[in-house]
Structures are given as structure tokens and as C-alpha cells.
Amino acid sequence: MIGLILPAADFVAPKIEYTELMPMLVVFGAACVGVITEAFLPRALRHAAQLAITVVAIVVAGVLTGLLINDNKELIAAQGAISVDGPALFTWLILLALTLISVLLFAERSLDGGLSAFASQAAAVPGSEAEREGTAARIEHTEIFPLTLFAVGGMMLFASANDLLVLFVALEVFSLPLYLLCGLARRRRLISQEAAMKYFLLGAFASAFLLFGIALLYGYAGTMSLGGIADALAQDTGAESILLAGTGLIGVGLLFKVGAVPFHSWTPDVYQGAPTPVTGFMAACTKIAAFIGLMRVFYVALGGSRWDWAPMMWVVAILTMVVGSIVAITQTDVKRMLAYSSIAHAGFLLTAFVGLAQAGSGVSNGITSTQAVLFYLVAYGFSTIGAFAVVTLVRDAGGEATHLSRWAGLGKKSPLLAGIFAFFLLSFAGIPLTAGFTGKWAVFSAAWTGGAWPLVVVAVLSSLVAAFFYVRVIVLMFFSDLPTDAPDVALPGWQTTTAVALGLAATVILGLVPGPVLELAARAGEFIR
């Protein structure tokens, strides 16, 4: 966690601000406890114990974060490695809240004959005798809980990394558990394992770009710290081609995690293959962490050269919105459709990012880019987890029925479920009185005040295209006849019910009274250096 390795001769104990870093420490500590629990506790007790440890850790970390926000904490901690500022704390809070909901979905066991969505033995060959035995013995991989804690801890660190090396470490800390989680589906294990493999290979590939970019920037500035790079930029040392190449390669690594075009190709395959609760967790939390990391690097370290990278980002934003919206039209699988939808949403977020409406820059007296992005991420995160939670409930003999044709007439079979899903879709489409509308309004107005009005025009047109495929699903659910072999709507346990209810409540409340959260996002202020 300490980014700098000092010569042994004059070793000085690093100063660590334990109070400010406590939320992260609680999460990582609980993850370690989880690993130990896995080793020593009897199998029968593990599920309950792991769930309890995870939930308690997340709640405690959340409360601690809340206290820090309440104190308006703002400092660079751990010898310049971690910046605990408003946006970081806000991000921690939403990451913890969304993880809590995701963990509830992970713990759901009443949908598939008393078994969770995860494989009994990841090592067993799909379709083999060992797999059948494991299922019959009701074995579970309760490691998913500590893995989740490691992932969310890494995301928190990623969102607050003030040093490129810490950034890289955090990226790996949250990516590796995710690769594993993706491959753990109980049903359709081959596609799940394929997804994990693809994610791992492409993730490693992107990490290489990121690392090379970091090296180039170190070559340019002689330092890894974001503030130091900004200082070097201000002094203009002259090695511009190194700076630009470094900027570009770091951008590639971060945009990969965000899921921006042309680095998006992993998204549909992984979202489709991963166990649906994990997809929800990834779609919401990875996007949040990655986006905040992207903004921190480009605003804090590279803000001085923004006229160099802004045009490139414009093109990426436009490509992302357009490709995400258009390709989603012809998708036939709910999860793939939501994957392309998440790509389009990344594009909408990028408009605010490129809009660069910063409180300090004198551009804006309304909504700043940071505030808009934070709000959008909250709104999008809750709706996304809620939507994926609904997807887990539509099942037939082969597990989840994700092909869109299987959703025809669902509104007649279960009006409540279809109605809730329709509401999430309307929120994604940005229909007024939903969280999605307020979020879109916030990012578009930030982009507009930042002068990126052509982006806003493209974004609105893309939203129109996107509305088509969202509404198409609603039409399919409510205005088609129910086929005789329609899938069942499983009766959810309390875990999924709570998750859907929380997602729905947040989507409604943020649509009707967005004021408090917008206020909180505004209080988060800007990134510090």
C-alpha cells in the first residue's frame, strides 16, 4: 500500500494516517479474515460466517466513510500515495453501498434449488462426474465473499490513488478477483470460463499498455506522483512526445476498464458469461472505480495538457455513445443488451468528463463535471444492479432465460417483475421522473457549460437510438402474447428482494428528489493534489 520504496540505509518509518484510511483497512482486513475463515471453519458454517463478516465489514467501512465525509476530510495520506479527498470519499461510499447490494445477490440461494449462482467446484471439468458430485453434496465456493472484499478494496484504492504505481497495484488488486468471479458460474460453465479467460487475457493486455504509459510518464516527469507530473507539465521540460505517448497509453489502460470504444470488445462477452450477480457488481462498481481513476489521472496529473488530449477524448466519447447505442439494437440476449447499454452510458459519462466544467476553472457556475459524474454513477449503479437482479429471476430448466425472445409476454405472467424491469429500462433511457433522467441532465449540462455542446448533441441523438432498444423490451414484455413454454419467474429470497427493492427505491428517489445526492456530490468538490 505504500508506493515508495526507500533506500534501507536511512529508513524512516512511513507516516500512515490510519484514521483516514480506516475504511479501506477494514475491508482488506475483513478479506484476510475471510481467507482464514475459509481455511479453518467447517464447511457447513462457512456461508453464514462469510456473509456476516462481509456485510459487517462493508457496513463498518461505510459508516467510517460517512464520518470522514461528515468531517470534510481532505488530505494526501500515506506519504503522498493516497489522496483522501471529497470525490474519493464519495466514491468509497457508493462503492460500499453497491457492493452491499451485490453481496446480497451473491448470497441468494433460493432461486436454483437451494444452491447459489456459483459453481460447486471451479476446478471440476464442466459436465464431469466430479461436478455432479459436488452439486449433489451442495458444496459451494464461499471464497466469493473474500474475493469480493478484495475487489472492492482494490476499487477504493484505485479511486483514491495519488500515485501511478499505487494506481497500477490497485488495478491488479481489483481485477484479479473479478477474473476469478467471472468464471465461477454454476450454470453454463463453459461460457463462464471463456468469459473469465477473455477478461483475463485482455485485462492483462490493457495493463501492459497502462504500465508502459506509466513508464513513459515517469520518463517525462521523473516522478510517479500525480502532483509531481502536474508540476513537471507546468515547467514544460520539452520531452513532449514522451508525454503524449505516455498520456495515450495510460488512457488506453483506463478506457479499457471504463469500457469505452474501441477498447470495449471484452464487455459484451464477459457480461454475458459471468454469473449474473457478478455482472451486476462489475457493471456498477468497476465502472465507478475506473471512471474516478480516469478522471483523477487526467484532471490532476495531466490537467495542464488538456488541450492535447481533449480532442482524442471527444472522438472516443462520440464513438462510445454511437457504437454502444447502435450495436445494442440488434442484440438478442438481455445481458448482452445491458452490456452495450453500459458502453453507451460510459459514453454519456465521458461527455461530462471531456466537458471539463470545473469549479476552479471559471467555466462553470452550475454543475461541475465531477459532481455530474458522481451523481450519474450513483444513479446508474443502483439501476444496473437492480436490473441484473431482475434478470436472475427469469428462469427455465436451463437456468436463467436470458434470450430476449423468452421474455415475450412476461408482463402478463408477472406484471410486478416486468413493471420493475420496465422502470429500470426507462431510467436507463433517461425518461423524466427516473434517476437516469436526472443523471443525464447533470452530465449533459456539465458538458454544455464546459463548451462541449457538439458532444451533447451527439449524446442526445444517441439517447434517442438507445431509447429504441429499451422500449423494445418493454413492448416485448407487455404487448406480446405469452408463449406456452414461457420461463418461470422464480420466487426470490429476501436477499434478491432487498436488492431489487433498494435499486428500485434509489431509482425512484433520485428521479423525484435528486437534490440531496446532488448536494452531496457538490460537497465532494474537486480532486486535490
Added chain:
Amino acid sequence: MSHELTWLLVAIPAVSAAILLLGGKATNAWGHLLGTAASLASFVCGVLLFVQMQGLHGEERSETVRLFEWFTVGSVKVDFTLLIDPLSILFVLLITGVGSLIHIYSIGYMEHDARRRRFFAYLNLFIAAMLLLVLAADYLLVFVGWEGVGLASYLLIGFWQHKNSAAVAAKKAFVVNRVGDIGLSLAVMSMWALFGSSAFTTVNSGAESMSSTWATLVGLMLLLAACGKSAQVPLQSWLLDAMEGPTPVSALIHAATMVTAGVYLVVRSHAIFEQSEAASTAVVIVGTVTALAGAIIGTAKDDIKKALAGSTMSQIGYMMLAAGLGPAGYVFAIFHLITHGFFKANMFLGAGSVMHGMNDDVNMRHYGALRTSMKVTFATFAFGYLAILGIPPFAGFFSKDKIIEAAFADNIVIGLCALLGAGITAFYMTRVMLMTFFGKKRWDDDVHPHESPKVMTIPLIILAALSLGGGALYFAGHWIEHWLEPVVGKHEEHHLPLPAIVMTLITLAVVAIGLLIAVLKYRRDIPREAPAGSPLTVLARRDLYGDALNEAVLMRPGQYLTRTLVWLDNRGVDGLVNGLAALFGGLSGRLRRFQTGFVRSYALSMVFGAAFVVVALLAVRLS
């Protein structure tokens, strides 16, 4: 004056309507009694207020009662304020007085109707809305009452909605009234724009500083509203069809009260009309044209109610005419409005009584010689008949004579038209009288005319008495002139080209000529089937082609427009939309092919992406 009495006026019938509508079948047994009691209670409140007002003088008689703040939007603030003044109290007495009589009459008339309770609920709703209309101290609140009476009118015209003709008539009244309502809402909005408020006080005091263009515009908007509600040309077409409603409704709403709301509106807005010669002239022209058109339509109708409806149009035309004449005419407009309320309600209820005895047949060609079998109805109807002809000392004589005088004083052409109208009125009313009560029996075989029960005849007798004595409002020392002075200003004496007595005699002579022509024409046997008639008769039977005109000018072009729009929508808009959808669908299908599922091609796309990013950065920098 008492504040409580003022708001109780409106509240009592409103609450009663709510009880009857929400109470459902539980109130069936006594619903009609509650409705009548509510109307009577309102009348008592009105009388008490009127008595209190007698103790005050001049401006003191106007009092605003602010009940609560209705709403505030930006700088526009609207209070729920009632205004009780000499003008509104006259309306209150007319509405609640005649209204109560008609409630009582309806107890008998609707006795065998399964939905009598609902009928009384609607009548109460009407009374409440109409009182709100005349008591409001703000044009926006007037608009609420205006729409309220429109609703009640719609519900009551279509009360027998099982008959297609009634449902269609209700819809027609509703649609035509919307046209007028647009005028009123535009006027209210203009007032907000001009004065920042639509309260009477603000508008009246601000009117003087209006530009004449705005005064004309607002005046014409108000006139449009008045035309819709009062069935004046060109929005007259709904009133004749509105006779599909039960007869008490025709008497109360479509003769005595609601249709006169337009006259009230014009008189109430006198401050605006006085600023614009053009708008006032437009009112006079509309009134004159309608007075003649209504009278002509009345001459050819065989349906007794439609003949009376044409007469109503015509008489309201007279009131409009008077209201357009300015200070010289306001008093007479209101005066005629009140006397007309008496005698026309009287005649409509009389017609209802006849229908009651004739198995609900409305065709006068099936009547005849009813004077012997329905003595009370005949006698009371005769009072109304003499009143509308303007035979002294009946009420109509005083009010109509004054309007004709004022018209002559203003303009000789208008005067002649008004005089001609009086002659035609005498003709068609005599025709109705002869066809119904005189001549030979032309009844259907199974009809046995009989006098109506007391509950129906007593209101007739009271209204007949008022038709006779209503003129006292004027001849008792020009009482109504002085009474209305605080509201409409001092009455201007007009300068007649001839002495007043000569004018009166000429008028009476014209009336006598009309009467004689009718007697000569309808003394003979009347065929049970209507003869083909002269082109003029056909013209009048067809309502002067009013409906045909509406169809040709509005309905057909409207249908063409909608058809064209549907066509454009199907071909143009849908084509464009479908084309776009196909375009994006195709594009989506192409882009999808890049998603091969092979990690190697994904990695390659990332390499290209990275190359693009770096090249783009360098290109921006180096350019």
C-alpha cells in the same frame, strides 16, 4: 352585508350536489327534496342579502368577500374572491328564484324517471356554478363558473343519453362552447399580460389606460366567449339541438339563466367595451343579426321547444344589442334579461306541461285545441305570450320597448331591425299559441291530454304572475336604473328622433301586424304533416343553413385536414421513421460483425485503438 350569506349562496347547492352524486342510491328516496331545499335555501340567502343591501347606499352596496388565496404563480396572484353588488344580487335572485321554481316543477316532471336523483344533483351543480359565475370578483373565477355551467349544461342536455340524438346534441353543445371558451381564456391571459391580474377592480381601473387596439382585441375575445355561451351568431347552432334535454333544463339553463351569461359578461366588462368603439359595434351587430335570425328560425319550427329556442336566441340577441349600445343600454339589457327569464321560463315550463299531457310529443302539428283540456297551462302560457309580444302592462312591454327605443336613438338601421324583429316575434309566438291551444284536435289516437299536477302548475302560476308584474322593476320610478347605477354608471338618456309615445305606438302597431298575419295564416286547418313550404320556410326550418355552413366551412375541411395528416403520418413520417430504423438496424448488424468472439481480434482492435489514440494525440500537438 354578511360574508357568510355570500359564500353560503354557492356552498349550499354545491354541497347538496356532492351529497347527491357521492351518496348514490342511498339518496334516491329523498334526493329530489334535498336538491329543491338547497336551491330554496340559496334563494333565502339571496333575499336576505338583498334586504340587507336596501339599508345601504351607492358604493356601499358593492362588497368583495375574500375567502382565501387561490394560487400564486410568479407575479400573478389569484384570490378566491366573491363580489356581491347590485348587479350580481339581481342575478342571484333570478337564478335561485326561477331555479327553485323549476326544481319544484321538476319533482313532478321527472317523477317517473329512474334517475331523478341524478337529475337534481346536476341541477344543483348548475345552480352552484352559475352563482359562482355571477359572484366571482375575478375573471379567472368567472371562468371556473363558466366551465361549471358548461359542464352542467352538457350533462343535462345528454341526460337521456340512451337517445343518440341527445348524446349528439350534448357533444355538439360541448364542442361549440369550447370555441367560445377559448375567447374567455385568451381574454383572461391578455388581462394578466396587460394588468398583471384578472381581478375586476384591477381590470376596471386599468381599462382606461389600455391602448385601443388591446381594448378591441380583449373586447372581441370576450364577445367570442359571450357568443358561445349565449348562442349568438356565429356560435348559435348548439342551442336548438340542446332542446333534447328534459324540458325543465331547457327552461332553466337554455332560456332563463345560463344562456344569458354572455350578456352578463359584456355588461360586467363595460369598462373594456367603453374603450373600444369597434368592439361595442361588433356586439351590436352580433345582437341584431341574432335577434332577426332567431326570430326567423322560430317562425318555421313545428317542434314547440325548438320554436321557443329560436325565440330565446332572438331575445338574447336583443339583450346583446342593448349591451352593445353602452351606458344607454346596459340597464335595459339586464332588465330584459330578467323579464325574459320570467316569461321564457314560464313558457318553457308550459310547453313541458303540454308535453306531459301529450305523451312527450313535441310536434305542434299533433296538438290543437288544448285550451279546454289544460286550462291552467293555457292561461299561464298566455301570460308569457303577451309578455314576449310586449303588450302593456306585461313585463316584456317595458323591457323590449326600451331596447327598441335605445336602438333607434343609436342608429336608424339597427332600430328598424329591432322593430322588424318585434313583428316577427309576434308572428311566431302567435303561431305557437294557435297551433297548440286553438283550432281543431289533431291528437294521436292514444293521447288523452290532462292538466299537470299541482307541483307543476303552481310554479307556472307564480311565473305567470311575474311575467305580468315584472315590469314594475322599471315603471316603479325607474328603480332598476338607480339600482344598477353604482355598477354600470349613470344611465344616459337618449335622444329619440320621435317622441317616446309615438315610438311605442309604432312598435305596438308592428306587433299587431305580425299577430294578424299569423292569425290569418293559421286560422285555417293545420295539416298534420308539414307541407313543403316556400323557400323561405325551408330556410328557416334548416336553421338558416347554420349547420350546413358549419359543416362546409369547419367540419369538412377539418376532416380533410385530419385525413391528410393521417396520410402524411402513414406515408411521410412513418416512412421516415421506419427508414431511419432500418438504417440503424442495418448499421447495427454490420458493426456487430466486429464482435467475433475471438480474443485475438479483440486484442487487435485494442492495438488499433491504442495506435489511434497516440497518433491522435501527436497529430493534435503537431498540427
